[in-house]
Amino acid sequence: MSFTLAIVGRPNVGKSTLFNRLVGKKLALVDDQPGVTRDLREGPARLGDLRFTVIDTAGLEEATDESLQGRMRRLTERAVEMADVCLFMYDARTGIMPADEVFADILRKKNANVILAANKSEGKAADAGVIEGFNLGLGEPIRLSAEHGEGLGEMYDVLMPLS
Numbered sequence: 025m026s027f028t029l030a031i032v033g034r035p036n037v038g039k040s041t042l043f044n045r046l047v048g049k050k051l052a053l054v055d056d057q058p059g060v061t062r063d064l065r066e067g068p069a070r071l072g073d074l075r076f077t078v079i080d081t082a083g084l085e086e087a088t089d090e091s092l093q094g095r096m097r098r099l100t101e102r103a104v105e106m107a108d109v110c111l112f113m114y115d116a117r118t119g120i121m122p123a124d125e126v127f128a129d130i131l132r133k134k135n136a137n138v139i140l141a142a143n144k145s146e147g148k149a150a151d152a153g154v155i156e157g158f159n160l161g162l163g164e165p166i167r168l169s170a171e172h173g174e175g176l177g178e179m180y181d182v183l184m185p186l187s
């Protein structure tokens with residue numbers, strides 16, 4: 025049995041970087057500009073001997089009438105509905121921002137099965153931000169660095185029972 029994991033969170037936290045790492049191809053666009061990917065992207069993921077489907081939620085689109093927040097909310101809700109489990113990612117270097125609370129709220133309202141991940145947590149500078157994640161009330165954050173490939177072992181341990 026396989027499962028579907030949706031990576032959700034505000035723009036620029038590193039969702040597409042993790043997606044690319046799990047899929048191993050540049051299916052999702054990663055850019056220094058927050059939120060350049062467009063919609064939901066789905067790909068076959070592998071993590072050790074685990075095989076599953078991963079969904080990357082995008083950020084901003086060019087000019088549309090919809091606000092960034094409205095769009096993120098809509099796409100996140102869609103991703104949550106498609107997924108068995110959501111990896112809610114925040115940026116450990118900035119700590120919890122008001123926008124993160126919005127996503128936490130969506131996940132709670134949708135009763136989503138949530139794995140909390142503190143990304144960009146390489147180095148001591150992220151320590152305080154990692155701890156802030158506990159305040160979301162979504163459990164203990166996994167310390168992740170999508171860019172440097174750290175914390176994937178912890179992620180494996182959490183996902184393994186789902187496979």
Ligand code: GDP
Binds near residue numbers: 036038042083143171
């Ligand atoms: P998304 O908008 O959530 O999809 O974020 P992206 O994956 O596009 O990443 C946004 C920026 O954060 C890019 O410049 C990435 O290189 C950077 N980034 C992603 N993961 C990490 C990480 O683990 N550590 C650090 N320091 N930067 C990261």
Ligand code: MG
Binds near residue numbers: 039060
């Ligand atoms: Mg992205």
